[in-house]
Amino acid sequence: MYLPVIVCFYMWITATISPALVKQLREETGAGMMDCKNALSETGGDIVKATEFLRKKGLASAEKKASRATAEGRIGSYIHDSRIGILLEVNCETDFVSRGDIFKELVDDLAMQVAACPQVQYLATEDVPEELVNKERAIEMQKEDLLSKPEQIRSKIVDGRIRKRLEELALLEQPFIKNDKVVVKDLVKQTISTIGENIKVKRFVRYNLGEGLEKKSQDFAAEVAAQTAAKPVATEVKEQPAVVEVKETVEKAPTVAVSAALVKQLRDETGAGMMDCKKALSETGGDLEKAQEYLRKKGLSSAEKKSSRLAAEGRIGSYIHDARIGVLIEVNCETDFVGRSENFKGLVDDLAMQVVACPQVQYVSIEDIPESIVNKEKELERQREDLVSKPENIRERIVEGRISKRLGELALLEQAFIKDDSILVKDLVKQTVAALGENIKVRRFVRFTLGEAVETVEDTEAEA
Template identity: 30%
Template sequence: MEITAAMVKELRNMTGSGVMDCKRALVESEGDYDKAVEVLREKGLASAEKKASRIAAEGIVWVSVKDDVTAIIVEVNSETDFVAQNDTFRTFVADVAEQILTSDVGTVEELAEQKWIKDASKTVQEELVSQIAVIGEKLSIRRFVKINAENGVVVPYLHGGGRIGVLVDAESAVVNAEVKEALKNVAMQVAALSPKYVSRDEISDEYIEHEKEILKAQASNENPDKPESIIEKMIIGRLNKELKEVCLLDQIYVKDGDLTVAKYLEQVSKAVGTDIKIKSFVRFETGEGIEKKEENFAEEVAKQMSK
């Protein structure tokens, strides 16, 4: 029987086991899901089966840097913030970060099938399943990004114990304490104000036109009696204001309201004798984009006590 990618994905969603483990189990069971689950359980690979459908929207973001030029940022999720602060969980996340940093893995799926950095007898996915069994919650390695700086440096920043993580990749002929401190300040800016772009040069014409249409509709609805020429001026003003909010270099620098980030970097560049150019940044916020389950703990306790 042909084992399709869709079948493997479904079994993986059911059990939390690795892709290749799921494929082998389906082959062995000739496509029978129930038997495949039994195969995985017998091998100790589906101990997290009952937790697979839970929502893991807490957790932490971790950053790791090597020699100032290679860096990774990774998000690993848990079900509760309590577990996110657990030393066992945080050690596992740190090991995952180290695994990514020292390998050429490019996707979460590839990472899952790699030999575990601390024990080559098992895969990363198998270690994840083991951690789920020990910790007692659904855990998930959600995403990661790896940056290799060219002609410069990568500077990390963690906020709130890992609630938000940032990497800033910059080009600079000089890499010293002053440059790193300036880039850390920029990383803090990214964490605080969450820009979408480094500069306006990154924004596509399609994005600009789309925003103009939205702003035009807003301005027209708010000012139905205004002539078209006035509406156009209003659109330009509002668009410029919006771009200042979404472009890092245009943002007002949080540590000095008289400067933009671009002007701040100009000052530092002049002081260190070389241009500092922000090439890119990555910002992860734990659980962003995941629909969190609303829990009523008082109600849950009451239910348990009434049983």
């Protein structure tokens, strides 16, 4: 007799659930429209209870998919103010899902999440090294507030504190930045429930601009004031020689008419100043190629003078190709002013693209290549059959030449620039140093290729 009443009540509840409420629940949970409507019906229109209802349902369905292979996905990045950079890989089961808006949004949100959590260093609590766990445990056990507790009670308290500490270090345990009622691991599971595929957050890297570098401590305003104050003195001292300098300039007046278009072309190709380009073209009879060489030599000379100056500012950049290859790079300069300039930004963008285009590159310079790798390459070269019959002194020269070439293939600065293969990347950097007037250092980069095997410490030890 009560059945008709229950049915009527259920229909009334369903009818009173507004589309706006369903939309709100969908946005907060990522669940399907009918699932949201059903959850609100089951919970009397209570959005908090409906969210919990969907979370429980999402968790249950996500667990069933957790064993399925994830070989597709996407590489994503997030750059905050050019000073914090994140590179992230998230995997799913099919390319179709990886290119969908829901999965793309998840990757973008996770990259932003890492940027917002400077304490996060690992994906999950299980990834925290045992050595670090033991160290944290030893510190907690020695805290004064626990010394008077019985040992068994003390251990339980320490376990609780350690668990909390490990969760602070793990990405998947963080409250989601867009909805702090949901932790990241549940956000991932909700997305699994929505799209119907297994999802794995595979890895991430975080760069903080200038971390570990010594920063300049002088007052920039005071430095400018000091330089301004020094100008009259410099003018007085150099007043007499200035006449001679003007005379020399008159004597060396350009004999070749140089068009504005040619000057502009040379500026675009070299990044040098307008007057430098005009002079270079005049000195080389308007020959564009010779003028480029002239400026390169001049640029290299002036760059060397700046190479000892501290580069602790700059910018972090990224380049993502088809969501399958991603690069995060840090390039340093001396001042924030230059770091925010278009020329410097263009250099960083070009270098990130260069790394994507050079899959063999693993290090910034030849000097960064570990000695163990150099020795291994030398040993392989010495054992080649075509060298067996050579005299030892000749053999060593051939080996050195081959090693030099091989190491050059591994170093970013030794690559031919992708936009102009007549120059190397290291020369591109030095040209930019000459143009901007500041020291520039390519500090580090990381390259992710979707689905590549990631070597762990355990893997390395096992091979050894």
